[in-house]
Amino acid sequence: MSAPVLKYQGALSALEPDARRKLLARTGESDALVASRVQALIARVRAEGDRALFDFAREFDRVELAALEVPRERWSAALESIPSGVREALSRAARNIARAHAAQRPQALEVETEPGVMVGRRPDPLSRVGVYAPGGRAVYPSSVLMGVVPAKVAGVGEVIVCSPPGPDGLPSAGVLAAAALAGADRVFALGGAGAVAALAYGTQSVPRVDRIVGPGNAYVAAAKLQVVDAVAIDAPAGPSEILVVADASARPDAVARELLAQAEHDPEACCVALVVGAPLAQAVRDAVEEQARVARRGDIVLSALGSRGAVLRIDSLEEAWPFVAEFAPEHLLLATEKPSEDLARVRNAGTVFVGQRASVAFGDYLTGANHVLPTAGLARAYSGLSVLDFYRWTTWQRVTPEAAAAMADDVGTLADSEGLFAHAAAARAWRVP
Numbered sequence: 031m032s033a034p035v036l037k038y039q040g041a042l043s044a045l046e047p048d049a050r051r052k053l054l055a056r057t058g059e060s061d062a063l064v065a066s067r068v069q070a071l072i073a074r075v076r077a078e079g080d081r082a083l084f085d086f087a088r089e090f091d092r093v094e095l096a097a098l099e100v101p102r103e104r105w106s107a108a109l110e111s112i113p114s115g116v117r118e119a120l121s122r123a124a125r126n127i128a129r130a131h132a133a134q135r136p137q138a139l140e141v142e143t144e145p146g147v148m149v150g151r152r153p154d155p156l157s158r159v160g161v162y163a164p165g166g167r168a169v170y171p172s173s174v175l176m177g178v179v180p181a182k183v184a185g186v187g188e189v190i191v192c193s194p195p196g197p198d199g200l201p202s203a204g205v206l207a208a209a210a211l212a213g214a215d216r217v218f219a220l221g222g223a224g225a226v227a228a229l230a231y232g233t234q235s236v237p238r239v240d241r242i243v244g245p246g247n248a249y250v251a252a253a254k255l256q257v258v259d260a261v262a263i264d265a266p267a268g269p270s271e272i273l274v275v276a277d278a279s280a281r282p283d284a285v286a287r288e289l290l291a292q293a294e295h296d297p298e299a300c301c302v303a304l305v306v307g308a309p310l311a312q313a314v315r316d317a318v319e320e321q322a323r324v325a326r327r328g329d330i331v332l333s334a335l336g337s338r339g340a341v342l343r344i345d346s347l348e349e350a351w352p353f354v355a356e357f358a359p360e361h362l363l364l365a366t367e368k369p370s371e372d373l374a375r376v377r378n379a380g381t382v383f384v385g386q387r388a389s390v391a392f393g394d395y396l397t398g399a400n401h402v403l404p405t406a407g408l409a410r411a412y413s414g415l416s417v418l419d420f421y422r423w424t425t426w427q428r429v430t431p432e433a434a435a436a437m438a439d440d441v442g443t444l445a446d447s448e449g450l451f452a453h454a455a456a457a458r459a460w461r462v463p
Contacts, residue, residue, distance in 0.1 A: 056405070064249060154424055267402070
């Protein structure tokens with residue numbers, strides 16, 4: 031008899047405390063070691079600039095780079111070289127991403143808090159942003175679109191893409207094609223912590239940016255966290271994850287497909303289903319095992335499911351919602367009879383897929399929603415990437431002479447109470463309009 035594919039099964043209520051903690055924590059045991067290595071890499075980039083980046087390409091990518099920046103003609107050639115079907119699908123995705131994110135553009139506002147006192151806020155696009163595109167186990171041109179297109183919709187002045195070089199010294203043709211299609215301004219053949227450090231602090235060739243966005247491996251995630259003294263970042267992101275909530279209306283094979291789709295990303299992906307009733311839970315487990323054993327990326331799938339895969343039985347949907355809020359998944363799929371109603375019960379998810387036909391794969395590529403999302407429970411506080419990430423806000427205040435006179439004494443009183451006597455004097459000077 032073969033070993034079980036899934037790490038955890040049985041009733042959610044019977045899950046051992048240590049198992050529950052591991053499902054909820056979802057942090058790697060090697061985090062401290064990765065952070066230490068990343069710190070050293072960042073220090074080298076800050077001290078040596080381009081020289082460190084060329085060294086990293088030799089050491090980590092096994093390639094001798096002639097230049098860090100990729101000439102624009104190579105992007106254009108890549109766009110022409112990819113199959114027409116892929117090019118058309120990328121174009122469709124870019125259009126939908128632009129449409130969805132254009133609807134999210136923020137507006138300036140001004141409010142009169144009391145007569146003669148006006149407080150306003152204005153969204154200003156960032157001047158320059160960096161978009162990181164992975165290039166490890168898999169290449170994700172779609173992630174280029176998810177970063178570049180919203181930035182362009184927001185009106186960012188310059189968008190720079192960084193992606194690891196392949197054996198030819200260039201990022202993948204798919205990444206280059208997506209950069210051209212999305213309207214990126216510059217592309218660099220840089221990966222890992224070195225790329226993040228270069229974008230954050232600048233080098234002789236790579237300009238410093240205002241914000242860095244995009245998914246990456248553990249080294250990229252750690253580097254982004256270590257450069258927040260110099261640059262803004264999007265939500266910290268780690269290995270992919272999904273939580274499926276399913277009731278009797280769900281198809282077991284559909285639930286299994288969703289679990290496998292995330293499992294194939296990374297051996298550390300976390301794939302969990304909460305299933306109402308023992309018969310359906312067993313059917314889902316059987317479907318997962320059947321599909322996993324024939325998966326084309328089988329080694330990765332089996333590793334992920336064997337370390338962080340779970341199909342857990344619940345007695346009713348009411349049992350699911352507290353766990354959903356605590357788990358705070360990157361992707362949440364509601365494979366339930368009334369998913370639109372259940373959506374109102376959801377708290378803390380990167381993005382929610384409403385109904386079993388709303389496959390996570392559709393959101394990863396074509397719906398127009400952004401697939402750059404918080405992981406490891408950080409959806410409790412972070413949101414997915416959006417057009418809002420590419421603005422900063424300018425706040426202003428207007429005060430009429432009459433309003434200044436009306437506020438002068440109260441401001442003076444408050445300033446005196448805090449021992450800030452020059453503040454008090456500055457306010458009281460305007461007591462007469």
